Amino acid sequence: MGYNPRTSAVHQKRPVKVDSAIFDATLDRLQRETRAIIDDHWLAVKAVAKALFERDRLDQAEVESLMVAALPHLRRDVSGHLAPTHAQ
Numbered sequence: 001m002g003y004n005p006r007t008s009a010v011h012q013k014r015p016v017k018v019d020s021a022i023f024d025a026t027l028d029r030l031q032r033e034t035r036a037i038i039d040d041h042w043l044a045v046k047a048v049a050k051a052l053f054e055r056d057r058l059d060q061a062e063v064e065s066l067m068v069a070a071l072p073h074l075r076r077d078v079s080g081h082l083a084p085t086h087a088q
Contacts (some may be wrong), residue, residue, distance in 0.1 A: 043070040 038045060044067040051058055051066055058066075064082055068074050077083040 041067075041071065046070070 047066040047070040048058065048063055051062070067082060073084050074082045075085045
């Protein structure tokens with residue numbers, strides 16, 4: 001039947017049993033993956049942060065322009081999304 005947010009334990013605020021070893025392993029994996037993404041895109045993170053210090057807001061086009069300038073390997077794919085032009 002699949003996931004239904006109206007009947008989920010989280011939606012109903014019921015406690016959910018979680019295996020602590022699985023939770024810890026998942027958390028560790030997600031932290032490693034997040035760190036890798038930040039490391040790979042650090043120049044873009046810095047460029048966006050610098051621009052936000054100068055102005056309160058950036059629109060999507062401005063963020064994407066900063067990202068492409070900081071990470072030249074990014075280009076728009078056929079669907080219009082930013083994607084690497086080669087495998088990293």
